[in-house]
Amino acid sequence: MNxxxxxxxxxxxxxxxxxxxxxxxxxENRFMKRGEGLLEYGIFKIDLYRLSLxxxxxxxxxxxxxxxxxxxxxxxxxxxxxxxxxxxxxxKGLEKNLGDKMGQYEDQLNWLKTNTPSVRKGxxxxxSVETSGVSLKLNGTxxxxxxxxxxxxxxxxxxLGQNPVDDKLKRDxxxxx
Numbered sequence: 001m002n003x004x005x006x007x008x009x010x011x012x013x014x015x016x017x018x019x020x021x022x023x024x025x026x027x028e029n030r031f032m033k034r035g036e037g038l039l040e041y042g043i044f045k046i047d048l049y050r051l052s053l054x055x056x057x058x059x060x061x062x063x064x065x066x067x068x069x070x071x072x073x074x075x076x077x078x079x080x081x082x083x084x085x086x087x088x089x090x091x092k093g094l095e096k097n098l099g100d101k102m103g104q105y106e107d108q109l110n111w112l113k114t115n116t117p118s119v120r121k122g123x124x125x126x127x128s129v130e131t132s133g134v135s136l137k138l139n140g141t142x143x144x145x146x147x148x149x150x151x152x153x154x155x156x157x158x159x160l161g162q163n164p165v166d167d168k169l170k171r172d173x174x175x176x177x
Contacts, residue, residue, distance in 0.1 A: 031071075034064075037169040039166065051075055052074045053160075054072040054074075055071040064129075067134075072129070073129075097154075115144035119138070133152060134146050160173065
């Protein structure tokens with residue numbers, strides 16, 4: 001009797017598992033994983049977060065970092081990070097890439113600062129870039145979205161722009177060993 005009950009439970013779980021694979025499969029068919037890497041900070045190489053980059057299958061490096069094609073960057077945090085430190089990272093990462101043009105993106109930087117959360121170890125922040133706009137999710141919950149074209153053009157620059165926070169990380173994310 002006990003064995004029949006367990007078999008019955010597994011039979012009920014199979015459709016749920018197949019449904020979750022179907023939903024995941026649609027995204028996998030649309031996106032391919034380009035690469036992954038680890039962002040470390042300081043001379044002691046403190047692990048901050050692991051990144052994974054997904055993009056449409058026919059996307060060039062420029063298509064991705066300028067937001068011309070859909071992509072997704074996932075950040076899996078290795079430690080707690082307060083919002084103020086993340087916001088400082090946005091400023092530094094964008095300044096490296098925008099230089100004198102930084103003032104032209106004040107509204108976009110303010111959007112990033114406003115919508116970037118404090119995170120805890122184990123949290124997953126997802127930055128999705130679509131041709132229609134940008135969204136931020138934390139652990140699967142939508143935090144914010146915008147259809148601002150200028151935001152779409154700059155949001156991935158800190159990691160993938162001409163002057164990334166780490167050249168090796170950029171190569172790893174793009175799958176360029």
